[in-house]
Amino acid sequence: MAAAVSTGDDAKPTMRESLVQAAFQLFLDRGFEQTTIDDIVSLAGVGRRSFFRYFPSKEDVVFPDHEGCLVDMTEFLHTAPLDGDPVAQVCDASRLVLRMYAADPLFSVQRYRLTRQVPGLRAHELSVVWRYERALAEHLRERGADRADGALRADVVSAAVVAAHNHALRTWLRAGGEGDVQAAMDEALGYVTRAFSPAPPLSGGSVDAAAGDALAKAPAAPMDRVTPVDGEDEQVVVMLARKGTPLWQVVRDVESALGQ
Known part of the structure; x- marks a missing residue:
């Protein structure tokens, strides 16, 4: 578990990273349900108070990087150019989540398999996905405030982005982290941009005034x-x-x- 929960091979892990490493070692050896918080802190060599300083629950230790990624996504969208294409912007924002997963394929695959085995973790993951989707929808709602269908469009597009992103990501995870996930993501998100982004201008410039009036x-x-x-x-x-x-x-x- 390198990039997702570690600062590097030679760096001493932080207490937070030690807790994640200890937790996953126990989850893989014993199973999630059979592992207690006391087991985790004992293996990590810290107290229970230290655990709750970083993680509200045992489920949260399975997703240690999502809070930071959500912050990065929110900041990315907040600083996005006002004259840019909002649909392309939310697609690019979703790529930050992919970058987080792709940074450590081994950890990501282990987490995916563990989540598939434990219904409680699946429910927790869905709540995380919902927060990402809400962040995307809020950006689209702000940029489409002048549209009569702005709120509806924001919800539909954000849901489409999440669906496309999850399709590419989960296909890659099911394959054990093998393959070009970046290319797969570009293909999936391409469906969204082609469906919802403004049509590009005609080659050779804009149409003449008469044709424009007719259109x-x-x-x-x-x-x-x-x-x-x-x-x-x-x-x-x-x-x-x-x-x-x-x-x-x-x-x-x-x-x-x-x-x-």
Whole structure:
């Protein structure tokens, strides 16, 4: 357990790190339920008061790094540029959690396996995940305060980020920490940014004023216009949508027009 609970191979572990190391040694040897706080402090060579100075409960010693990561995430979002894309910002914030796990694959995999075995730890982990999700949603809510659907969008996007993040992370953990988790995370979060981030500008600059007016006045649903292509039997569906139309609605309308 190096990066997550230690300052380095040559550095003497702090009391907090010693407690985590002792706890996991006992959890792996005896099992979580069979290990008591007295067992942990005895192996670590400290008193019970020292344990509770750092950890409110035995469950908290399994997640020693999440509080610091939550602080880092909150600070990251607080200092994010005001003119940036909020969706991309919350995706980047979630990568701080990945960085924490990837810093020590052995510890992360051991914790994952232990959490799967103990229902109480799973419930504790879900409460931690909820706090991350709330931090992301709060940032999106602040940046989308001028939108009528700001609160709903914030909750939906933050939940999507967490789902994408957890998919990539847990797939990596189930594989024993093997594989390129960074690439897997980029792929998973890419779904979120493509679905919810503003569409990039057209290449070559913005459209002319007449075209812009036409797009602004166009309905979100597809137009009833189908034209043949070069005399072939194939047809092309031309659809105009308002700027900012959700991607899911565009896809739905295209599928409807194609009869799929």
